[in-house]
Amino acid sequence: CNAIQFLPLQVLIQVALGVLIGYIAAQLIIFLLTKQNWTETIVQDTLITAAIALLLVVLAKSLPYFSGYLATMAMGFFLIQLDPPLARRLRVEFNHLWVVAEIILFVLMGASIQLRVLETTLLPGILILAIGLCIGRMVGWYLSTLGSNWTWREKLFLLPGNSAKATVQAAIGGIPLSQGLEGGQTILAIAALSILITAPLGAWAIPTFAPKLLSQDPVDPTKVTVASHTLLLAAVDTSNLATHVLTKVADLARRSNGEVIVLHVITTSNQPEVKQLQNQTKRLLLDIRHQFITVTGSIPEEIVRIAQEHQVTDIVMGKRGHQPWQQVLVGSVSQAVLETSPIPVILVEELERTKVTYPSK
Known part of the structure; x- marks a missing residue:
């Protein structure tokens, strides 16, 4: 018999509608914040996203046909x-918001506890925690690492290494009390x-136990990738090709969690176009650490x-034209960089094709 038949139909509907409404909410946020540009700062983006998330939870209480949290x-x-x-931008801001929200969460939890209840549950609570930590979690970690190549020392370290628990208890410890369940104060006190x-x-x-139970094995350089800091140089002019270059370098920086130097070599005095290029850079690299340089x-x-002065890892620049005669006319800059640069060069063409060229040995 199919296991899904044992699930109540209401649960299936709540899960399905929860996922569907979450998808619609995500599309709405993208439409408002990215396509329509309703906001001007990332703080406003965060507030709107938080408001929509809170609205979903509130609506789920009034319309119990979907799971608001899901x-x-x-x-x-x-x-x-x-x-x-x-x-990416929202994640950074919500992390900042959580620093404050976490304090409020713990304060509200502490204010809800009755000291008399905490006193009466002190010894039973310690016993419950001891059993849960020493027996329950040990069995859980043993089962989760069963069949792995972990040593017994590494498995043993999981017990003290994962013993600290606070946020989850603070978040859900007060739910039984808020629902009026019997023993809610006791559950909150144990949390x-x-x-x-x-x-x-x-x-x-x-x-204390990490140096005693864990050991650092010798690194096999053929089996691991050494993490390195990624610094990209985007060479742009004031043409439409700059948009493709900035978009490409932004994608590369996000994938590698890197930084970007945007370089514009001034050939003519055209301050309005340079200012427009700076604004475009800020918009396309809003969530990436970058600097704009003109020389x-x-x-x-x-x-x-x-590129050599800042020791960048790659140069990203544009290249106009795909035919040989076009390269002769307008491809001299990219060709000169390819011939003289000891650093890998990524060429972005007008039709958004990308070509990676490595320096010759």
Whole structure:
């Protein structure tokens, strides 16, 4: 018999509608913040996204046909898939917001606890935590690592290494009390007790047992990739090709969590176009750490000089034309950089085709 038949139809409907509404909410956020540009700052983007998420939870209480929390989670997942730059910016701001919200969460939790209940549940709570940590979690970690190549020391370290628990307890500990369930105060008191005990326990146990239970094996350079800092140089002019170059370098920077130097070599005095290029750079690289540099001189020489001076990992620049006669007329800059640069060059053509060229040995 199919296991899905045992699930109540109401649960299936709530899950399906939750995912669907989350997808619609993600599309709405992208439409408002990216396509319509309703906001001017990332703070406004964050407030609108938080308001929509809160609205989903509130609506789910009034219309219990879908799961508001599942819809909010689905909204976040779809934002990551549909618009990674927007999701990246929102993630950074929500991390900042959580620093404050976490304090408020713990304060509200502490204010809801009755000290009399905490006193009566102290010894039973410690016993429950001891059983849960030493037996329940040990069995759980053993089963989750069963069949792996972990040593017994590494498996043993999981117990102190994952003993600290606070945020989840603070978030859900007060739910039974808010729902008016019998024993809600006791559950909240045990949740608070778990924070008071496991948080300092984990902070002490991790640095204490890590040197004793874990060892650093020699690194095989043929099997691992050494992490390195990625710094990209985007060489742009004031033509429409700059949009393609900036879009490409932004995508590369997001994938590698890198930084970008945007270089414009000034050949003529046209301050309005340079200012427009700066604004375009800020807009396309909004969620990426970058700097805008202008210099004067020979374009190929300055591109190579700045790239070497800042020790960039790659040069990203535009190339007009695909036919041989077009390359002779307008491809001299990119060709000169290719011939003189010791750094890999990524060429972005007008039809958004990308070509990677490595320096010759």
